Amino acid sequence: MEQPSADHELVTRAAGGDSAAQRELVVRHQGAVFRLLKRLASNTAQAEDLTQETFITALEHLGSWRGEGSARGWLLSIARSRRLMSRRTSSARHEPAEGASLEKLGLAAGWGSPVDPEELASRLEQRTVLEQALQGLDEESREVLTLRDLEELSGEETAQVLGLSVAAMKSRLHRARLALVASVKRGAAHG
Amino acid sequence: MAENRDVGGLFCFEVLAQLSDYVDGELGAEARAKIDGHLQGCDACAQFGGEFGAVVKALQQKVRGEEPSAGAQERLLARLPVR
Numbered sequence: 001m002e003q004p005s006a007d008h009e010l011v012t013r014a015a016g017g018d019s020a021a022q023r024e025l026v027v028r029h030q031g032a033v034f035r036l037l038k039r040l041a042s043n044t045a046q047a048e049d050l051t052q053e054t055f056i057t058a059l060e061h062l063g064s065w066r067g068e069g070s071a072r073g074w075l076l077s078i079a080r081s082r083r084l085m086s087r088r089t090s091s092a093r094h095e096p097a098e099g100a101s102l103e104k105l106g107l108a109a110g111w112g113s114p115v116d117p118e119e120l121a122s123r124l125e126q127r128t129v130l131e132q133a134l135q136g137l138d139e140e141s142r143e144v145l146t147l148r149d150l151e152e153l154s155g156e157e158t159a160q161v162l163g164l165s166v167a168a169m170k171s172r173l174h175r176a177r178l179a180l181v182a183s184v185k186r187g188a189a190h191g
Numbered sequence: 192m193a194e195n196r197d198v199g200g201l202f203c204f205e206v207l208a209q210l211s212d213y214v215d216g217e218l219g220a221e222a223r224a225k226i227d228g229h230l231q232g233c234d235a236c237a238q239f240g241g242e243f244g245a246v247v248k249a250l251q252q253k254v255r256g257e258e259p260s261a262g263a264q265e266r267l268l269a270r271l272p273v274r
Binding site: 055114184 | 193194203204207208210211212215217235238239241242243245246247249250251253254255256257258259260263264266267268270271
């Protein structure tokens, strides 16, 4: 991820109407915004629409970025807000991770019930296994895993984007990871 | 059902609760050493800790997510004000 000073300079130029800087913002960060929204949205078209709305909103409010954290984190916050505004009731998913106790999540993930490590390693070599396991989680879990583990935002920035304290973010992240382990193993059990 | 044994001054449940901080390297030296001590003496936690760490690492290294189409970027850039 780019250094904060580079972000700040780019956003300052873009806020001043520099169209090249505005294009650079899009080129630099569109991928990350789209990847998050695709993970959360119903389909590619919706993710693309929300990505457009994110950048249009951002460019209209460039002056409101206070320079804390990265431009990417700020854009992902906007993306998240656009998604929340557009969200309809989702189709059936597994129970949200926060509803279950940590012990229950651990047991579902196989805590105390070891699996064949070679079998697990073989499963984890297949990207589709992980993709399916990730998409099988509730939206909040997919969101925190995407921000922290896939887009590699820092813990602080992930918490900022989610509007949580760092402690609350870490709790959500840990529950999401346990749910992912369970989802990977469920996929293995069903072949 | 998992046992919840006190090994090395930590119960299994305490290790379960700290696994993310452990794999992320966000524990202090003392806390990390206590978990290491527990894992050395508790096969069940060592096994599950390995599984957990392997899944997190695989997620971070192998999953990338879909990129926007070239057309999507062009449409977005076309909406930017020209100056």
